Amino acid sequence: MNLKNFFNGKSNQNTNGEQLIKIDVNRGYEPSEVTIKQGVPAKLVFHRTNDAMCLSKVQSQDLAFDEALPLNQDVEIPINTDQSGEFNFACGMNMFHGKVVIN
Numbered sequence: 083m084n085l086k087n088f089f090n091g092k093s094n095q096n097t098n099g100e101q102l103i104k105i106d107v108n109r110g111y112e113p114s115e116v117t118i119k120q121g122v123p124a125k126l127v128f129h130r131t132n133d134a135m136c137l138s139k140v141q142s143q144d145l146a147f148d149e150a151l152p153l154n155q156d157v158e159i160p161i162n163t164d165q166s167g168e169f170n171f172a173c174g175m176n177m178f179h180g181k182v183v184i185n
């Protein structure tokens with residue numbers, strides 16, 4: 083994947099037609115709200131640059147994921163886009179929050 087093709091929070095399609103949405107993890111999530119298109123395969127791509135342990139995990143009950151975020155690495159999390167609506171995610175301690183809108 084070519085990171086130069088990313089614009090934060092905007093969906094970009096890769097060659098497989100997937101939406102890739104990059105979210106920087108530093109002082110929380112940037113952007114903290116992203117929109118993806120329903121019915122098109124999508125992945126959130128988290129990239130953590132802050133060593134605070136608090137942010138080393140991202141989780142979502144709404145979207146059924148719970149992932150470690152190693153420092154300075156892209157972590158891809160596939161999203162089920164059969165559904166639509168607003169879905170929340172948060173850090174491991176539920177202090178920082180973000181939202182995925184599928185429509």
Ligand SMILES: [Cu+2]
Nearest residue numbers: 136173175177
């Ligand atoms: Cu936290």
